[in-house]
Amino acid sequence: MTTAMRWRVVVLQVGLIGILAFCAGFLFWGNSFIHGQISTELTAQQIYFPAVNSAAITALPSADATAMNVYAGQQLTSGPQAQTYANHFIGIHLQEVAGGQTYSQMSAKAQANPSDQKLAAQVNTLFKGETLRGLLLNAYGWWTIGTYALYAAIGLALAAFAVVVALGLEVYLWIRERSKGVVPVMGTRPQRATA
DSSP states (O other): OOHHHHHHHHHHHHHHHHHHHHHHHHHHHHHHHHHHHHHHHHHHTTOBOOOTTOHHHHTSOHHHHHHHHTTTTOBOOSHHHHHHHIIIIIHHHHHHHTTTOOHHHHHHHHHHOTTOHHHHHHHHHHHHHHHHHHHHHHHHHHHHHHHHHHHHHHHHHHHHHHHHHHHHHHHHHHHHHHHHTOOOOTTOOOOOOOO
């Protein structure tokens, strides 16, 4: 490999290391920011899971009770906890409010019958419950994006390390060739001495 070609390879490798390291660093930061922000906001809400095998948990269907018992007694501070609370606790209670009907369905009925106070109370409960559930699921979604950013950051950091190793090998081979005093040009054969 000629010296000019080797310089190009080294410059490209150094540039690639810089790009990969920057992207990995940005994704590590993104993961930390997202998880930190969500944890801070969820902690501020002071939501706690019911205690293990409490009446609030045992009243749930068995699959939902099992999911809730994983975090029983803990404060809700993470995306996976938010998803569990939203789907296995709030979601179950919302199904009981109006026989499984949604806020949208009940709101249409309430508008058709504005004097029905029971219907208005159900609409109010469904609105609040579905809003809280949606906010918790939004936190879970962003938490998941933050987790994937961490995985991508690790992958890019490993790729940057691989290019650093390749660069080190390239520099080693270059130094070895220079120490021999011969820089072979690709595609040429050594000349034989003629008598």
